[in-house]
Amino acid sequence: MSIATVSRVQRGLHGVTPATRELVLDAIENLRYRPSSLARGLASRHHGATGIVFPDLSGPYYADVILGYEGEVVARGESLLILGTHEREESSELVLDLVGRVDGLLVMARTVPDDVVRALGRDGVPVVLLGRPPVGRIPAVRERSFESAVHLTEHLLHGHGHRRLVFIGDPSLSPDVAERWRGFADAHRRAGLEAPAPVLCRFREADGHDAALRALSEPARPSGLVCGNDEMAIGACGAAERLGLRVPADVAVTGWDDIPLARFLPSHLTTVRQPTRELGATAARLLFDLIGGSSLAESESLPTELVVRASCGCTRNDDSRHQEVAPT
Amino acid sequence: MSIATVSRVQRGLHGVTPATRELVLDAIENLRYRPSSLARGLASRHHGATGIVFPDLSGPYYADVILGYEGEVVARGESLLILGTHEREESSELVLDLVGRVDGLLVMARTVPDDVVRALGRDGVPVVLLGRPPVGRIPAVRERSFESAVHLTEHLLHGHGHRRLVFIGDPSLSPDVAERWRGFADAHRRAGLEAPAPVLCRFREADGHDAALRALSEPARPSGLVCGNDEMAIGACGAAERLGLRVPADVAVTGWDDIPLARFLPSHLTTVRQPTRELGATAARLLFDLIGGSSLAESESLPTELVVRASCGCTRNDDSRHQEVAPT
DNA sequence: TTGTAAGCGTTATCAT
């Protein structure tokens, strides 16, 4: 019994007599033989694994994306390496290290700069981006943040007649936030209004709290706060409460992401639901296309859903009304 | 310049002249040389990676554990493979496959049966368990669910004078729940009472809802519902509301895990906080000890914290009072 | 201190 025959049987190649196949299978069973993934990878020049680089795992957003991605990966019998960058200094090196252990990489927003992504592309590593714009020929999967921002802002502007809306969040910190801000400003423009400068802040609840406090203390108090994500919106609601302002009677507040907490918030947060799972799954499909040699891997953008609850000023008949944002 | 010298330089071994070291380093830089992790692993007989097997990623619990684990892993310059079992049929095979790609494995509760864990142990693979009892010589990291259950139940029994408490959850579905049920029953016994049979249900909000509906429709209505986790407790609160019962005036409700939502719940959920992050980090340290050849890797159990809010019947002075459950 | 060469456990290319 030669080693080559075993290799053939074990990979299910044809060119083996059923008799010997059985023989080999038996031996494999008896000896509890497991091929070495290391040796196999070295010889066949691929890892049988892909990686995903995400910024953090607090909050359900990234967990869901990973879940969607993982489903596709497991369905293909591949393995999945993960790396959280957590705003670490050495993130780029960690990614560069990770890339040596996989056949392809999904890189999410807020992890490593475009330079690094570009470097990966130059090395010929299949890469897909998520939640950030394409870099060169590297495709990206995104949700339609711009469109949903326009939709949401117009709802506030025209549905509720707001005239002093303020955007809370820092467009320079994340491509998503940038898109949302752009949609916010664009909706204003279309309505013949000018959007005031965004109140810059980071992504966490406390950041939104502080920013809202600042915004609401301005002489001309805003009538509505459009926050870059739900965490920030929750902080904003807290700030309003602290100032003795009611939501939405005195000030409207909206978020992004529809985290589970959103529907339990006293103010019943109006927000935008992302197709998180589908985002991850789509990215996986794209990445495997790329790995498979397909060169026609195109960037995709997925539709979002406006979740209208009460914090925008709507009366809350049913739990929530959803409006899908149509593709543009 | 020989290949061996490069290998030495690259791994920072001593026995290399500073001069040649510089030379090699330069070449590495210029040629953008990256050692093949596959070849390196094959030769040195280790993967430089460990794996973590978890049931699911919905809810913050597992995400936090993974985060704690990941921190330790990255600090050691190792990689991390993940596998969610999601109650899939082929989970065991997936784990058996994963184990061939790592130097060690962290296996969480509710993923694969003890048989599979035992099989891994027989193969000599370093394994650490989390949230489930040790299997043979395979160590486990756990939170003190039993102790916290006793603590919580006694709070309800003696602090609030409850006499008809019901436990919601299925002890047979998860070792954690089993421990909690055991503590619940034990606290009753110590008080000279007998705990009624648990109302069996699965882990999600809807499951808790249904179970609570059943429990609260009994002729002798329970005065308190001790739920196996926060999701179930949220469902239970919903069920109470649906029956026109107020929490905690008509029925007390408690949970486990202290998910972010818990403090925003209208009923201000009293619950038990797990040291999730620390659980993951501890498991990682244990696993690396094991991989390092240490045979004195002992199981550990970490203290939990009772988070008293309002749903147990306590008046809500400050946001929440915490009581650490002392080691036993 | 540096170089040589024998593995590591597969796959892949030839012969047979």
Added chain:
DNA sequence: ATGATAACGCTTACAA
């Protein structure tokens, strides 16, 4: 249909 044997790109004695 099967068996030898040369890669694959490192680590690791051992030699120089």
